[in-house]
Amino acid sequence: MIHSRKVLKILIVVLSIMALFVSISAFASETQEVAKETASASTTPWWVWPLALFVVTFILGILAVLGGVGGGVLFVPIIGGFFPFNIDFVRGAGLLVALAGALAAGPGLLRRNLASLRLALPVALIASSAAIVGAMIGLALKPNVVNTLLGATILFIVAIMITAKKSDFPNVAKPDNLSQSLHIMGIYREESLGKDIEWQVHRTPQGLALFIVIGVMAGMFGLGAGWANVPVLNLLMGAPLKISVATSKFLLSITDTSAAWVYLNQGAVLPMIVVPSIVGIMLGSIVGVKILVKSKPKAIKSMVIGLLFFAGTRALLKGLGIWE
Amino acid sequence: MTENKKKASEEQLAYAGVLNIGMWIGLALLIVFFIVYISGLLPSYIPIGDLSKTPPGSKIAYWSMRAHDFNQAFNVPTGWGWIKLAGNGDYLNFVGITMLAGLTVACYMVILPILIRKKDTAYAIIAIVEVAVLALAASGILKTGGH
Numbered sequence: 001m002i003h004s005r006k007v008l009k010i011l012i013v014v015l016s017i018m019a020l021f022v023s024i025s026a027f028a029s030e031t032q033e034v035a036k037e038t039a040s041a042s043t044t045p046w047w048v049w050p051l052a053l054f055v056v057t058f059i060l061g062i063l064a065v066l067g068g069v070g071g072g073v074l075f076v077p078i079i080g081g082f083f084p085f086n087i088d089f090v091r092g093a094g095l096l097v098a099l100a101g102a103l104a105a106g107p108g109l110l111r112r113n114l115a116s117l118r119l120a121l122p123v124a125l126i127a128s129s130a131a132i133v134g135a136m137i138g139l140a141l142k143p144n145v146v147n148t149l150l151g152a153t154i155l156f157i158v159a160i161m162i163t164a165k166k167s168d169f170p171n172v173a174k175p176d177n178l179s180q181s182l183h184i185m186g187i188y189r190e191e192s193l194g195k196d197i198e199w200q201v202h203r204t205p206q207g208l209a210l211f212i213v214i215g216v217m218a219g220m221f222g223l224g225a226g227w228a229n230v231p232v233l234n235l236l237m238g239a240p241l242k243i244s245v246a247t248s249k250f251l252l253s254i255t256d257t258s259a260a261w262v263y264l265n266q267g268a269v270l271p272m273i274v275v276p277s278i279v280g281i282m283l284g285s286i287v288g289v290k291i292l293v294k295s296k297p298k299a300i301k302s303m304v305i306g307l308l309f310f311a312g313t314r315a316l317l318k319g320l321g322i323w324e
Numbered sequence: 325m326t327e328n329k330k331k332a333s334e335e336q337l338a339y340a341g342v343l344n345i346g347m348w349i350g351l352a353l354l355i356v357f358f359i360v361y362i363s364g365l366l367p368s369y370i371p372i373g374d375l376s377k378t379p380p381g382s383k384i385a386y387w388s389m390r391a392h393d394f395n396q397a398f399n400v401p402t403g404w405g406w407i408k409l410a411g412n413g414d415y416l417n418f419v420g421i422t423m424l425a426g427l428t429v430a431c432y433m434v435i436l437p438i439l440i441r442k443k444d445t446a447y448a449i450i451a452i453v454e455v456a457v458l459a460l461a462a463s464g465i466l467k468t469g470g471h
Contacts, residue, residue, distance in 0.1 A: 046373045047362070084376075088391040100351070100424060107344035113332040117339060117435075121447060125454050132461050143390065182446055187330045196330060253343070254454070257428045261461035264418075264425060267402045268391035271417035272375055275358040278351075 053083065054276040057097070061284020066292055067304025069161075070252065071281040072098030072224030074304070077154050077311035080147070081318060085273055087143050087150075091222025092263035093273045095256045098224030100278045101285065102253035114246035118184050119201065119239060123247075124254035126208050127215035127225070131255050134219025135262035141220075144319045150221050151316025157227045158309045161301070164231050169197065172238035178204040179237075188243065199240050207237040219259035224252045335435040335442075342434045346427040354420035357413075366413035370398050403464030429458050 057071075060078065064071045076094040080087045109115035138146060175185065185200040201207075210232050218225040229248035233239045239247065263269055317323035332340070360366055375387045379397060386394055395402060401409070409415035432455050439448040460466065 044376065046376050049376065050362075084385060085387050086390055086394070089387065089394075092391075096421065096424070100347075103343060103347040103350070103424060103427060107340040107347070110336050110340035110343070111332055113330065113336070117333065117336040118447070121450050121454070125450055125457065128454065128461075129457050132457070132466065136466060139391070189330065254428050257425055258458055258461040260425050261458070262466060263391075264421065265403045265462075265464040265466070266391055267395040267400055269418075269421060270375070270387060271358060271361060271414055271421070272372070272387070274421065275354055275417060279355065282351075 049083070050272055050276040053079070053273065054280040056083075057277045057280030058284040058287075061281040061286075062288040062291060063284075063300070063304055063307065064281070065285050065288030066300035068301060069304060069308075070098055070224035070226040070249075071101050071285070072222065072252075072256075073154075073157060073227055074308065074311070075277065075281070076222050077150060077308070077315045079273075079277070080150070081311055081314040085270070087146050088139065088263075088266075088268040089270045089273050091138060091146075092260070092268040093270070093277050094222035094224075095218075095260040095263060096269065096274050097277050097281050098222075098252050099256040099260055101281065102224070102249055102251075102256065104282065106250045106253050109246040109250050112246075113186065113188050114242055115250035116184070116186050116239075116243060116247050118182065118186070119233070119243070120247050120251050120254070122182060122184075122204075123208065123211050123233075124251055127211040127218070127251065127255040128258035130212045130215025131219035131259040132262055134216035134221075135259040136219075137216070138220035138222070139262070139266055139268060144321065146221070146319070147315045148319030151312050151314070151319055153217060153221060153223075154308055154312030154315060158305055158312060160227060160231065161305050161308070164235070166230075166234060166241055168241045169199075170234065170238040170240070172200050172202045174202065175200040176202045176204050186243070188240075190242070197240055199238075199243060201233075201237040201239050203236055203238070207232050210236065215255055218252075218255055219262070222259070222263070225255060226252060335438040335447075338438060339431045339435050342431045343427060346423065346430060350420055350424040350427060352420075353423060354417065357416045357420050361413040361417055364413065366411070366416060368414040369409045369412040370400070370414055372414070426462065429455055429462070432458075 056078070057075065060074045061071060064074055072094045075097050076090055079085065079093070080090040083090070106115065110117065141149075179185070179201045182204075184204065185198070187196050187198050189195075190197045214225045214228045214232065217223065217228070226245075226248045229251055230241075230244050233244035233247060234241050314323060361368065362372065364372070376385050378385045382389075386397060389397065394400070406415050406418045410419060432451050436448060436451045436455075439451055
């Protein structure tokens, strides 16, 4: 009985948020139609959109923290799907949103030795180079192609979130030659166990190869790539979960920088979209951290998965011309 | 030995220090310049109310256009051309955005001498190549095809 009430509550919240996005989308289309009829002027005051953007990104900031995902992965499909902005500007803003979050978290993670510079630097070189290529491909593709691929990618991320297992302390029997020669290893204090954890990594060449794909996708879609970084660092290379999550977050500050420059130089960055989004996501994240203490992470994660599924389907159908 | 390994390395702490200062300055600039922009304290190169307007003969609003078409419609320079327009409220915002985007290069430049001093050749080379990659991305040399 209690369980079904919880499910009902989650369902109501998800449906309410979906209804909000659909209303915004419908409002955007209506505004566009009126603008067409009147030849130039839109009836909606300009300030409505940055304000709506701020409110929605504030909610996304809360959900991102509670759902354990980066802001960028929620931002691009939801803002791209339900706001009137072109996907070029949304991706440019998405990269800067993910970048700002990573820059803000970076110093604390590095100082606590949770994010490892020795692990991040070689990976970042591969991922940031690939992200430049991804950004150039993404800006050259037609918007419907981008939306279709984005929708498929988001649905793939949903599948990863549902099925992927995580390992707190993966067993690395023997580090590979590359990680040994680069001294990729470390020790951190695991407060929950009250002991120091020594870690090292293996399968480094395979991991680096996968970061080429991750970098291209991050640049192409303007997504932060934490959803892919963490499984590769944790499950493939064998870094402890905390080290993987922290290093992944820090890594975004380098990967997204290179792609963001391409969008910036191509004029695909509009301050009117970028600034309210960054401020909204950051304030939402601060509130999210406070709620996190009292919330049930599993229930919230289901909610985020539901929203991502909805946004991914929307992007896919928009790209295919089925749901304009 | 274990105690030393538990602590963040010298270069890691140096990186964190620059990142921390730069991030706060960048965010502060972003917010202040955005307030200047929306309050109209400085004139905007692209009037703020025009972004949501639909140009004559078009079916979509300016901000619904592809970046390439938007830039052509307003004759906006690409690459570092925005610097010439930084006296306008809208392009002033690019100072904060550029600062955030350029922060990583500054962090690498700070750790590079430490890596060289420690004779950590592999990581020094990685840092130099990364700076070159980011400089290439920031240069504006890389162009995507027109639409």
